[in-house]
Amino acid sequence: MNEFDLIRRYFTHSTPAAVLGVGDDAAILRPTAGHDLHVSADMLVSGRHFFADVEPEALGHKALAVNLSDMAAMGATPRWALLTLALPQLDEAWVAAFARGFFGLAAAHGVGVVGGDTTRGPLTLSVTIMGETPQGQALRRDSARSGDDIWVSGQLGLAAAALRSRLGQLPGIALPADCLRQLERPQPRVALGQQLLGIAHAALDVSDGFAADLSHILQRSHCGAEIWLDALPTHPALQPLRAQLLPCIAAGGDDYELCFTAPPERAAAVLAAAAVAGVAVSKVGRISTVPGLRLLAGDGSEVQLERLGYDHFA
Numbered sequence: 001m002n003e004f005d006l007i008r009r010y011f012t013h014s015t016p017a018a019v020l021g022v023g024d025d026a027a028i029l030r031p032t033a034g035h036d037l038h039v040s041a042d043m044l045v046s047g048r049h050f051f052a053d054v055e056p057e058a059l060g061h062k063a064l065a066v067n068l069s070d071m072a073a074m075g076a077t078p079r080w081a082l083l084t085l086a087l088p089q090l091d092e093a094w095v096a097a098f099a100r101g102f103f104g105l106a107a108a109h110g111v112g113v114v115g116g117d118t119t120r121g122p123l124t125l126s127v128t129i130m131g132e133t134p135q136g137q138a139l140r141r142d143s144a145r146s147g148d149d150i151w152v153s154g155q156l157g158l159a160a161a162a163l164r165s166r167l168g169q170l171p172g173i174a175l176p177a178d179c180l181r182q183l184e185r186p187q188p189r190v191a192l193g194q195q196l197l198g199i200a201h202a203a204l205d206v207s208d209g210f211a212a213d214l215s216h217i218l219q220r221s222h223c224g225a226e227i228w229l230d231a232l233p234t235h236p237a238l239q240p241l242r243a244q245l246l247p248c249i250a251a252g253g254d255d256y257e258l259c260f261t262a263p264p265e266r267a268a269a270v271l272a273a274a275a276v277a278g279v280a281v282s283k284v285g286r287i288s289t290v291p292g293l294r295l296l297a298g299d300g301s302e303v304q305l306e307r308l309g310y311d312h313f314a
């Protein structure tokens, strides 16, 4: 099997939503009239974003999931993706499983894989994703307003706990299986993002860590926030370990949940949107005019974290 057999066999699927998909020098796409086009890229590098021995099917899922999560964060409907791979060797069973995970999730979200690039090299997966929102409707980072409630979807800290456990940093702690599942197969909150259009003011997805990512909203919106640490949602089985796992919950990363702000009078609309999307949401703080992020313990005292989130170069 050569490079082109590999592409034909594993990476060429029909793409009815594209004018022209895999097989030419470029794909041809026709965005929906009256919509804005969203484009985002996210890369996964072996040893940096995943362990080299991870199940290839899970890796295929995650490579697309982290990109779908960026579309979810904008409230966009994901439509097309490009898949760029560097593979150290041609291991057909590995590629078949990877493609199963990737194309399974693509099909579930109606995303057409319209092209990419394949080369030999250190295991690296890069995805470019494109999606749409009705013109001017997208959920951006720069639109939070003083007085907004701050919400987060799902549960935080599970993936970071699983990572630390795998690294031997949580001796004597048995984690629920949901933690490893969250690390290896995150569920992007695409439906929630779309439901929040017209309700949320600002949004992003939590990839580096809740505190670090919320800080991006604060910077771009020129405001501050207080966060009630006890309100940050996590897995029930981790509740007794909350104090020890606070760095995972508040600043761990790999959560792929949505953090968003909305005016208090839209709280019922937020809860209704979450119910339609089938995702739990928690109110965890408030946007204020006082600059900076204040993390508050149950007694109202301010907590300083050593790190707010993951940083590749820190």
Ligand SMILES: Nc1ncnc2c1ncn2[C@@H]1O[C@H](COP(=O)(O)OP(=O)(O)OP(=O)(O)O)[C@@H](O)[C@H]1O
Binding pocket: 042, 070, 207, 208
């Ligand atoms: N090499 C680069 N060249 C140009 N723009 C970049 C580059 N790397 C990142 N960016 C841009 O910087 C912004 C922040 O990027 P980042 O990768 O941190 O996105 P994120 O959504 O916060 O996190 P994640 O990568 O986990 O999705 C984005 O607008 C992204 O397009």
Ligand SMILES: Cc1ncc(C[n+]2csc(CCOP(=O)(O)O)c2C)c(N)n1
Binding pocket: 042, 043, 047, 048, 049, 050, 051, 163, 207, 208, 252, 253, 254, 310
């Ligand atoms: C083996 C291994 N080591 C570390 C981590 C943790 N990790 C890596 S990148 C990142 C932030 C998001 O990445 P990016 O900002 O590049 O999108 C996190 C939380 C992991 N998942 N696997």
Ligand SMILES: [Mg+2]
Binding pocket: 069, 070, 073, 204, 205, 207
């Ligand atoms: Mg993002």
